[in-house]
Amino acid sequence: MRVSICAVLRSPAAWLSPALSMFALGVLGCGESSEQQVTNVDATDTQFGEIDATTSDTRPEIYLPPDFGDLCEGNSDCSSGFCVEGPNGFVCTRTCDELCPDGWNCKGVQSGDSDVRFVCVPNGTATDTVGGDTTPDTSTGDTGTGDTGMGDTGTGDTGTGDTGGDTAVTEDTSADTNTNDTGPGPTLGNACEGPLGVGSDTLRTEGTVMTGEWPDCVVGCDFESNPSLWYVDLRSSNYTGASGRLDGDEHLYDFSGGQKVGPDIDVVAIIAPPRTMLELAVVKSAAQSVLEPLIYVSDGFQVRTFNSDVSGSNTCGRTTIAFPYISGLPIYAVLEEATNYDLWTPTGYGSGTVGGPGYDWILRIRTAIFQPFELGALAIGQTKTVTGSALTVGGQTSYFRFYAPGTSKPKVTITRKSGVDFLPTLAGMKTIQGELVWQKVEEDTDENGIVILTNTGFRPCVPQSECPSGFSCPPDLCTSADAEWIFAVYDYNGAAGPGTYGYDVKVEVLP
Numbered sequence: 001m002r003v004s005i006c007a008v009l010r011s012p013a014a015w016l017s018p019a020l021s022m023f024a025l026g027v028l029g030c031g032e033s034s035e036q037q038v039t040n041v042d043a044t045d046t047q048f049g050e051i052d053a054t055t056s057d058t059r060p061e062i063y064l065p066p067d068f069g070d071l072c073e074g075n076s077d078c079s080s081g082f083c084v085e086g087p088n089g090f091v092c093t094r095t096c097d098e099l100c101p102d103g104w105n106c107k108g109v110q111s112g113d114s115d116v117r118f119v120c121v122p123n124g125t126a127t128d129t130v131g132g133d134t135t136p137d138t139s140t141g142d143t144g145t146g147d148t149g150m151g152d153t154g155t156g157d158t159g160t161g162d163t164g165g166d167t168a169v170t171e172d173t174s175a176d177t178n179t180n181d182t183g184p185g186p187t188l189g190n191a192c193e194g195p196l197g198v199g200s201d202t203l204r205t206e207g208t209v210m211t212g213e214w215p216d217c218v219v220g221c222d223f224e225s226n227p228s229l230w231y232v233d234l235r236s237s238n239y240t241g242a243s244g245r246l247d248g249d250e251h252l253y254d255f256s257g258g259q260k261v262g263p264d265i266d267v268v269a270i271i272a273p274p275r276t277m278l279e280l281a282v283v284k285s286a287a288q289s290v291l292e293p294l295i296y297v298s299d300g301f302q303v304r305t306f307n308s309d310v311s312g313s314n315t316c317g318r319t320t321i322a323f324p325y326i327s328g329l330p331i332y333a334v335l336e337e338a339t340n341y342d343l344w345t346p347t348g349y350g351s352g353t354v355g356g357p358g359y360d361w362i363l364r365i366r367t368a369i370f371q372p373f374e375l376g377a378l379a380i381g382q383t384k385t386v387t388g389s390a391l392t393v394g395g396q397t398s399y400f401r402f403y404a405p406g407t408s409k410p411k412v413t414i415t416r417k418s419g420v421d422f423l424p425t426l427a428g429m430k431t432i433q434g435e436l437v438w439q440k441v442e443e444d445t446d447e448n449g450i451v452i453l454t455n456t457g458f459r460p461c462v463p464q465s466e467c468p469s470g471f472s473c474p475p476d477l478c479t480s481a482d483a484e485w486i487f488a489v490y491d492y493n494g495a496a497g498p499g500t501y502g503y504d505v506k507v508e509v510l511p
Helices: 003-011 018-026 338-343
Strands: 038-039 083-084 089-092 106-110 116-123 180-181 231-233 241-245 253-257 257-264 265-272 277-284 294-298 303-307 317-322 331-337 360-368 371-379 383-391 396-403 408-414 425-431 437-443 450-453 482-491 501-510
Touching: 018 277, 018 396, 083 116, 265 360, 277 294, 294 317, 294 338, 303 317, 317 396, 331 338, 331 360, 360 371, 371 383, 383 396, 383 482, 396 501, 408 425, 408 482, 482 501
Parallel strands: 180 383, 231 265, 371 396
Antiparallel strands: 038 106, 083 089, 106 116, 241 360, 253 257, 265 331, 277 317, 277 360, 294 303, 294 331, 383 501, 396 482, 408 450, 408 501, 425 437, 425 482
């Protein structure tokens, strides 16, 4: 079953879903926990662009509260009101603009209401401000602070049986002007094609999770008190996936109209080495299962990628994403039954939700090295075009990279060439200090087949004007030197095919 554009999006202005409203936005909690800890999120809203950090601390000196770095169990334990995850547990922090002590990054977080706050978050190399630990955390692999190469190979491949990854087509990466490159675009494997059942996968089962059940959400759930108890850590474990059941029990959710009853939603937290390409496929655990799975990925604030199934005859939810963080913070795969998803409304679920025996699932995780389509080095005033790119498998995300002066203002245009149901969508990346966080998303809301991303969708460096004198600013300062610019192309509805969703790419480097 291919979920229709109306069922999936529900509104052209907002990508709504039950877990997005309660889990990703963090506005509405689930479960009975009243204590909320901060979940790391991107500093932008995918639908409305950059968020104005009006609550940032703009004082000329970095003021650290007396409990900064102290261990905490909830926001109420900290004088700043913010308790965030560190390498050795949750710690008190403070608000910020771009300026934080060494070992900490300034990130947007969701604090349990509708507002985003910017706070200092440990980047995995925090010193004795975090529980007395003076040993840098190197478990995340590539620290991302000096990555200037073409085709980053520092993440390694931690998966098993991966049949692909972004296989970059670099037919012409020279700094040419108005040059047309023709290529098939990045291709990906398809974990949906494997046989049903466990096979060669090593799965983290639902029984190993705190309370024996995957959480329904993150913010407001009991699970958030110690999320390490339900990670699938691809850096240091042999897991290649997870398994569980969408049960038939009643689950309580806090909607705007009061507490409501709804079906099971399973959320799997995943940690991987930075910039590892993740292919996530949720399938039935057995042929006799009646599950019709749906999957999406959230960074803790907004849905980033989505898929209901890869084709009309293949009941498998599949999506891809490059792991964004260098700090060891997770991203979340949200698994739902498509029937339940369609019954959700902003005020509660309609009747007829399903779950229980026969709704068992397996989440396969395949990894590959991040290899975007390389566009080469571009000077100010140059234009680069690529023709013949395509999305061919449901849930595919194709990444593109180019190098241009940090002071330039690139403009990216995607033009649909085939696939009447294809809604081309562009995501610009924030690559400061090597992270690959989604900065801004532009979708084809008027369905004319064209979508444009301007320089506000990128953030590869910090302008010198934002670095006051005497401060230790991020090393990625904007200069005329080349900076790394990355964007992603995908189908807004997450279900490419059957057939080819073709598109052309145009990059203009403006002054």
